Amino acid sequence: MRSRRQEVLDYLLQKMGELTQDWDYAEPVSAESLLFTELGFESLDAVVLCTAIQEHYQTPMPFAELLAEIGEQQRDLSIDELADFVDSHLGAHAETVGGTRRPQ
Amino acid sequence: MRAVDKRRHEWLMGRCAAKEAVSLLLEKPLGARLPHAEIEIVPDPYGRPRAEGVWSVTLGTQPVISIAHSHGTAVALACLHPGQLVGIDLESLSHRCEDFEAIAFSPDERNLLAAMPRVSRQEWALRMWCAKEALGKALGRGLSAGLLAFHISRAEASTGMVNLELRAGALEHFPRLRGQSLTVYTARESDFVFAAVIYQQGAAE
Numbered sequence: 590m591r592s593r594r595q596e597v598l599d600y601l602l603q604k605m606g607e608l609t610q611d612w613d614y615a616e617p618v619s620a621e622s623l624l625f626t627e628l629g630f631e632s633l634d635a636v637v638l639c640t641a642i643q644e645h646y647q648t649p650m651p652f653a654e655l656l657a658e659i660g661e662q663q664r665d666l667s668i669d670e671l672a673d674f675v676d677s678h679l680g681a682h683a684e685t686v687g688g689t690r691r692p693q
Numbered sequence: 694m695r696a697v698d699k700r701r702h703e704w705l706m707g708r709c710a711a712k713e714a715v716s717l718l719l720e721k722p723l724g725a726r727l728p729h730a731e732i733e734i735v736p737d738p739y740g741r742p743r744a745e746g747v748w749s750v751t752l753g754t755q756p757v758i759s760i761a762h763s764h765g766t767a768v769a770l771a772c773l774h775p776g777q778l779v780g781i782d783l784e785s786l787s788h789r790c791e792d793f794e795a796i797a798f799s800p801d802e803r804n805l806l807a808a809m810p811r812v813s814r815q816e817w818a819l820r821m822w823c824a825k826e827a828l829g830k831a832l833g834r835g836l837s838a839g840l841l842a843f844h845i846s847r848a849e850a851s852t853g854m855v856n857l858e859l860r861a862g863a864l865e866h867f868p869r870l871r872g873q874s875l876t877v878y879t880a881r882e883s884d885f886v887f888a889a890v891i892y893q894q895g896a897a898e
Contacts (some may be wrong), residue, residue, distance in 0.1 A: 593701070619765050626700070629700060631763060632826065633822060635790045637788065637793045639796050640794075640796045640797075643795065643796065644795070653839055654839065654841075656840065657839040673886040
């Protein structure tokens, strides 16, 4: 049985593949891929991805704070790191509501 | 083209747009157009670009610049007075508003958007996004203060003007801007929207 973290990573890789499929400049997507420097994301692309994740899991997550943090630190964000972020907030949300919502 | 090549390409286009803007700006005071090679673009301590060259000694100024690029198009804004803060942003109309508004905008901002004519809602979502980015660039912080630290209080469809106020995350850096309404000009050009702001620096410190 896949762990929730692995499920999140698989979903992110699939979503990234969808988002970048018609980008003629996108690199092959892997867990280590960096959104901005390797995949050519612009800031609005990152917000689009975060919105899709939030809708998929139907769970509000502090993406605005995450994007602010990486902006403040002027660093990039890997898909692996994003999976950690989503997984930790899904865990926290499940504890708060006393159960895990199934993704759409 | 690989993503790295795309970034380099857009970076180069942005530099060309910025040098062209500076050359046009300096045509009157210098009495001639400067070749791009004589315009050097350097970052200030906040990372905001400014132009310099041997001519900056003659003119006694280093024009301030803002650069934006998106989907293979670049734009730049230049101002002669180094005391001015400038910001510009550009986005392609290919983005759908429902794909980003839930995270990009507060409930109040989404209400403003909902009041826009239905036919131009996508365009206005992008104008509002660009307005935040342009102001963030002008203040030298980008959107690192947080997506909701630049709060849109008014958006006027007839003029394209968007008014913003600073909230927590940005106010700490610019306490003198508390309660001030900052105006950003937005417009649509072909398949792109852009936003631009010019602000007098003294008021922002």
